[in-house]
Amino acid sequence: MMKENMSNSEESLIKPKTLEEVRAMIKSHKRNDFIFSSIGLLTIIFALLTLLILFVDLVMDGYPKLNYEFFTDFPSRRAAHAGILSAWVGSSLIMLVTFVTAVPMGVATGVYLEEYAPKNWFTDIIEINVTNLAGVPSIIYGLLALGLFVYTFHLGQTIVTAGLTLGLLMLPIVIVSTREAIRSIPVAIREAAYAVGATKWQVMLHHVIQYSFGGILTGIIIGMARALGETAPIITVGALTFIAFLPPAPLTSVPPFISFEWLQSGFTVLPIQMFSWLSRPEHAFHINAAAAGAVIIMLTLLMNGTAIWLRYRIRKNIKW
């Protein structure tokens, strides 16, 4: 009697399902898959469409100006003759300074923090700070740079100041991406290198940095793309909005053929040129602004595209 009761109650808890019921259940579970992937697809389409519309709009507005002269003309009071020569040259030179300062420092810091630094409260503080730095509003960097580079070091409102400022801005991005890239290298590979008698430096040079290069490079390019579009810190350190001259050329015809005078030159950059045109009342200048905007977006897309391509190329040979 007792036994019967028990088996009855067990049956009422979990009934064996018929094949039809199992099929119905799987069907309803699969419906969830479908709903989720549809929502995901919709959000992606929405995000991409927004970007596309923005870009197409800029290109259409700026289309009349997107020609060769636009890249070779200085800014001008007459919209039809105004171009972005000084802006793109300024942006390029500043990016060069940014690259030369932020990349070695960022990679070295990332490698040090990840591989060499002892784990204690001091490195914990550094780590928290670096992570937070990536989220500091860019205008704060501008103010810091104004106080430090312009007023304390007397570097002036020059290309070198702007480059160093954007370098600071980019530094945490490079550090964080370097650390992420290094962390993805399996312990087994490091141990293999140590086991044949490599020193720490050899392991870094021959293995860790080489295998994490794709990730580091991605971080560098994404950081550069962000720095390229920055306006606020550049205004703070004193970018000019109207420049009708080029900085002295870095390469000269007389020995030693390399000149660093350009570092001391005043500058403007693409986003500031765009902003200054946009603040004019005449519609013709708005066309110039749209064209400059299209150029910035194209450059950014180009850089991000390069990052993806390089990462793919480099990682193709590495399978963990």
Place this chain on the structure above:
Amino acid sequence: MAQNKLDIKAEAKNLNFFYADGTKALKNVSLPVYENKITALIGPSGCGKSTFLRCFNRMHDLYPGNRYDGQILLHPDNTNVLAKGVDPIEVRMRISMVFQKPNPFPKSIYENVAYGLRVRGERSKSAVDDKVEEALKGASLWNEVKNRLQDLAFNLSGGQQQRLCIARALATDPEIMLFDEPTSALDPIATVNIEELMSGLKNKLSILVVTHNMQQAARISDYTAYMYLGEMIEFDATDKIFTNPSKKETEDYITGKFG
């Protein structure tokens, strides 16, 4: 035991090992490693056999806070490899290691084998070429890869990758080679290849191998040590351990009563 007839290549004496969190993983372990013999370490998971193996090439030094107490003497020069004054790099130059999972570098087959020589500053191309060929032959891999030395090591099969790792460890003429469960990630055919390879290698060097596979220990080793909970329970000739162990615990493990 036939100890006095054989040369001892290395011996652990009263070795204690502590992980950074304070865990005592080895308790007063002593073990001789005989020259040109294969010594197998067996025991259930977590008994400390891998930990013990990794003491021989100071692998534990890579992670801060680990502590050794005791000696591992390397003969004939009687160097205590665990001594503070002895550089772990120097130890690893003399004692090489093959790991549980094949871990080739994401480089060419050639560069994988040559890496130990590069680290030692060998610049002569022909000398490195010769050594790479010799090591690949020693690891019975030469015939399979001689026409594609510049291919990526990842393109090899699992068993070939493990033999490549053996070639890498062999290229620098080590005195002892440590194997940490070298076949646990491989299929039976690849396992047989590696085992035959190891038996051939002992003419050149001394081998210490950790294995969780008792049949493997019985097949390839000359001496076997049974470890349990960080202690060395019994060490003897492999035949003796598997046919007539002197300790009850060893017998229980060998006969599969636990483990």
